Amino acid sequence: MRARARDPQRTEEPSKSQRKREMLALQALGESLLALEDERLERLPVTPELIDAVRTARAIRAHEGRRRQLQYIGRLMREIDADALRDALSDETREHRVATAVMHAAERWRERILADDQAFDDWLAKYPDTRESLEPLVPRARGELATGGPGRAFREIFRKIRDRLA
Secondary structure, three states: OOOOOOOOOOOOOOOHHHHHHHHHHHHHHHHHHHHOOHHHHHHOOOOHHHHHHHHHHHHOOOHHHHHHHHHHHHHHHOOOOHHHHHHHHHHHHHHHHHHHHHHHHHHHHHHHHHHOHHHHHHHHHHOHHHHHHHOOHHHHHHHHHHHOOOOHHHHHHHHHHHHHHO
């Protein structure tokens, strides 16, 4: 057998295996879109046809039908900029993580404020602009907790703290 001479000017095309790996990666990326809410899906850089295909795939329960729909989504994914989609998805994920962290921080602050006057003083030292809105709510929320559970003031404190932290 004779070895082929390589021409330095000729760029090699990806192998069939490489093309298949890329296709499966796009299909997997398309499959990850199924878990997104419609609102988030519509903010991504995808075509309306792909959005419709994703919505259809969510409704399909039969294994074979779903598999074929996912293949179709993979084919539609070849027409979009996958790198831009990956970047947009990572931005969405980052925003979600930040929002979750703010929510948890607000819950911790609320618990500390309701449990200890010193924690409330610490909060007011950091965020003096919240004094007027939080000061009347704290005693009411403490009363709600003492009489049977969280109520309106309890939730309102959380909202005000979360809004201030965000």
